[in-house]
Structures are given as structure tokens and as C-alpha cells.
Amino acid sequence: MAVSGQEARKKWEPWNDPQEKPHVQLVGVSKRFGEFTAVDNISLDIYKGEFFSLLGPSGCGKTTLLRMLAGFEQPSQGQILLEGSDMSGVPPYRRPVNMMFQSYALFPHMSVERNIAFGLKQDKIPNLEIAQRVEEVIELVELGAFAKRKPHQLSGGQRQRVALARALVKKPKMLLLDEPLGALDKKLRAQTQFELMNIQERLGITFVIVTHDQEEAMTVSTRIAVMDHGRIVQVATPTEIYEYPNSRYVAGFIGDVNIVEGRVAEVGDGHLTIASEDSGCSIRARHALDAPVGAAVWIALRPEKLVISMEAPADTRSNCMAGEVWDIGYLGNLSIYHVKLDSGAMITTAKTNRTRDTEQPITWEDRVYLTWTPDAGIVLGQ
Structure with missing residues (x-):
């Protein structure tokens, strides 16, 4: 039976295959x-x-790490290996x-094809x-109709594709991209990611x-390394990073989340x-999580995992938070509710707008209940 492209892609996990050798290895690298x-x-x-x-806030070390892969910076200690060769x-x-920069750095006096050819000419090809x-590569990035144009005659998305073509034309074994879509508007950015x-x-x-940009990393990546203060705090697939973060930092950095503190009362x-x-x-x-009775833990609850209702469930003692609607954000496909709990804590929940009715059945100052299933919350020990 034929295997679909999507099924084949799901099974492509070389990092879980002990027979696979890494293409790039960083060994104890510091800068x-x-x-x-x-x-x-x-x-x-x-x-x-x-x-x-490589995902993280400004100053976390991700660009420095990329520059070391490119050779623009040398490690203070450690090794970088490419296909087993020490770099x-x-x-x-x-x-x-090859490296593609956010600024694109195109030559303004050269046409698209001359910009792309520049590196090859320098290499005396x-x-x-x-x-x-x-x-x-012009055909690959769909710029055939623009080959004779100069950069100022192109849109931002077209200039981005010229920069990509220039990087790819040298047939690198690895392409490094430093915030390559940062100059594009949101809609074009989403299109260019695909x-x-x-x-x-x-x-x-x-x-x-x-x-x-967490959304960008979640969209394009096979795996993500989340960085904080020069260290990698988790490496995993987008699904694993989102659904199974290993810390409050990762849970809070990826997407929206509510973090609720508590103590273990019973272990089953x-x-x-x-x-x-x-x-x-x-x-x-x-x-x-191996947590004994009495241990402090934190429960991460994604807004979309919570169900908001004006009707109290049959059992309000477990997995049911009660409070008052404090604020509402209408995003078209979603409505975001900020609910102030009786304890004073503020919780965010999201509800899909499945109909075109703009009248909100739940509104400001309504008494509401937030419920979730036992597998919806992520228990974190740090």
C-alpha cells in the first residue's frame, strides 16, 4: 500500500534512530x-x-550560536562538527x-539574476x-518574470526570495537563516513560511x-531548541514543546498559558x-512527574483546553474554577476571555466562534465556570 507524503513525514525522525549520524554536532560549545x-x-x-x-528572546545567545555555525565567530571552547569534520x-x-540575513543585503545596482550570480562569479565558476x-534557483523561487529587475522594483517578499536564491545557488550543505522573515508583514510572513x-x-x-517568533518556529520546524541565557533548556518537536514543556519557562514562552500553583495532595x-x-x-x-505528597508543583493550562460555561458542572470540587468575566477580546475566529477567579487570580480562556452570530452569550461581569479534563493540564516541577 502506498504511503502518503504526510505519513512519511511523520515517520521521519532521525533523532530517534541510533543508526543515524548527526549532520551537525555541537560539543560543549561556549562563547x-x-x-x-x-x-x-x-x-x-x-x-x-x-x-x-533556535528559538528564544533577545539576548539568549541564539544569533551568536548561528554565527559560530557560519564561522563568523569562533567558540571560546568546544567543537563544531559538520559531517564529522571539525570546523x-x-x-x-x-x-x-551559507547564511541568509534579515537585511537581505542585495546590491541595489544589480538585477535579480546578477545578485544571485554574484557569489558564483567570486568563486570563479x-x-x-x-x-x-x-x-x-530563479525557477525554484518563482521569480522568472522578475529576473531583469533591480531590488527597488521588487516587493519585500520578492526581495526575500532573491536573498534566498542567492544563498541556495551555491548549493550549501547547510543554510543558516537569521530572522529571515522579520521585515515582512504578518500575512506575507505566514505565506512565506510555507x-x-x-x-x-x-x-x-x-x-x-x-x-x-514562536508561531514561526512552530510552523516551519522539524525540531525546536528553546534557549534562555545562553543555554538550551529543551529540544523537541513543535508538538512536544507545546504539549509537553519541561519547565514553566518553556510553557510560558511557547504560546499562551495559565500557570496555577499547588501542592500534591494524593498520588495515584x-x-x-x-x-x-x-x-x-x-x-x-x-x-x-515523580512528585511526593506535599511537593510544590505548577499546573500549566492552555487557554484552548479550558471550557467556559455559565452553567456549573455537576461536580465543582475538581477541575472547576469559578469567577467573573473581566475582559473579552474578539479575534474573529476566537473569543478570548479573561476571568477573575474568586481567589483573585486571572485566567485566560479561548472559545472558538463556530457561528457567525456576533452576539456573545457570555459577556462582561457574568459568573462563569472553567472546566478541563485530567489530561489537559501539564504538571511541572520547576
């Missing part, structure tokens, strides 16, 4: 600028054909790696081969992207019962 440590003892494996994201001391222009390779994914999948080149078979003053109820949760 210090004087007394400041920008990257702190990072070890990381990236596999051939991955679309890998220490190898200058950027001798690495089989024969003219016939240059023409062939430029034609191939274009990048399709191009990367067609070429099979390893892409490593730096971004602070695969379940915890948690007493929580913040929520005003006991919380029953499935867990993989």
Missing part, C-alpha cells in the same frame, strides 16, 4: 565576550534535512554553509554553469533558523490530586 558568557556549554545534534529552529579555524568562505544554476518549508523539503538541505496510578488555592478547587491531572 564568551570578556566576562559575559553569550553561549554556555551547549551540546546539540542536528540531522541532515532538518528544518531546525575550528575554518573561515566562513571555506565552509559548505564557469559562466555556462553559473547561467544554468541561476536559472534553476514557501520556505516547501523549498527546503524539495532540496533536502539542512536549514537552521534563528527566530524569536498515573494521576495526581493537587490542592490549589489559586484555582479554588482540587486539580486532578495525569502525570509522568
